[in-house]
Amino acid sequence: MGVGIKVEHLDAWFGKVQALHDISMDIPANHATAIIGPSGCGKSTFVRCLNRMHETIPDARAAGKVRIGDLDIYNGTAAVQVRRRIGMVFQKPNPFPTMSIYDNVAAGLKLNGFHDRKRLAEIVEHSLKLSALWDEVKDSLKKKSGASLSGGQQQRLCIARALAVEPEVLLMDEPCSALDPISTGKIEELIFQLKENFTIVIVTHNMQQASRVAEFTGFFLLGKLIEFDRTEKIFTTPSDKRTEDYITGRFG
């Protein structure tokens, strides 16, 4: 099951440049939350702070409190332990090109020392079913490489790979921006179904997508969280004029 994410006074820097300013928000469990805002507003930095990927960039650092369920991720918790509980899918599908479809999905578990082959096969199948890819690849699991799939299939493979380690939270950083409308539709449908078992945070430039898949939406601008509310409120009657200007296309 997914868990809630509580962010309190989160700041983030790239060297001396502050990218996030005092972000506080409660992301509810088992819902999809969209993060929107113009380029450079800190959306991706924000989600990368939720699984401690931000600090992997040289000179980058973050301060503040982030609780994933009962796990205080910036207070003595190992980054690896954090990332095991929080899966991430990126803008560009990035399957391991030399690995088969099967090995792509099993990679995370194998890396964690999981070697029960029967159980592994069950998890791979379950993950591919969850990511709505199973029917398309079940006959060529070990014959085809991940790179041989179409862009939309590759992205669903990456989602299956993220789900295989049974995370509680799935972070998606513009997961459909490189996909055609049909593949986008499949991923959106997937997000809708995955919400039952995972908490999803999705960064998107596509506001129609945010309104279609997310129950909650946060609007970021210049590294600050301007407004966070139920999605229908943000897209019909936002409280802040800056939110309205952005979503009605008057800037950004």
Next chain:
Amino acid sequence: MRTRFQQGLDQLRTRLLRMGGMAEQAVDRACQAYIDRDLNRCHMVLEGESKINEAEREIDELAFDLLAMQQPMAVDLRFILAVTKINSDLERVGDQAVNIAERVMDLVELPKADLPVDIARMAAAASAMVRRSLESFIEGKAELAQAVLEMDNVVDRMRDDAFINLVKTMNERPQVTRQALDSLLVARNLERVADHATNIAEDVIFWVRGADVRHNAPQENPSQEVTPRVPGI
């Protein structure tokens, strides 16, 4: 800035105001026709109806295109939804004007009767409501629209008074029953015009404030008033 979208919104607004002008003129003409027993004005109202109907179709088409092609959000989405509803109300205002004109055409055939009903005063009140609701749309001001809502009770009372007095007249002077009935229907048509003006005002409040005030709906988290940004406002 989405220039084409903004032009579309501007065009929608201009067309709706033009239609509002036509509907308002139709009611004024029909009421003047009643007062003057003027068949010529009645024909003008009947002939004008097709233009109002045509305008309604064009506005709906443009609004539909903008919804489909531009995926508007927030204040723009509320504006387009409000326009489509106001459009429908204005077309109905035009229909009421036609109904009044048809009653007048019947009345002109009958001997003139002195009736205890002040249609001129009621027409002035209903017309003022339509005019002010359209002004609130032009200005994008919810407080102007709110004032229209408060006028509706006045016209309702006039209709109630007309009903009581004209029914009494029909009982006392059966020879003018047909004239009294026509006048009663005109009073009812004017009350409907006022209802449509009320609807328009409610739609303006929805557009500007994002608040649904229809049927005295309770307000849950009404958003702060935002400045509508359609060109010319």
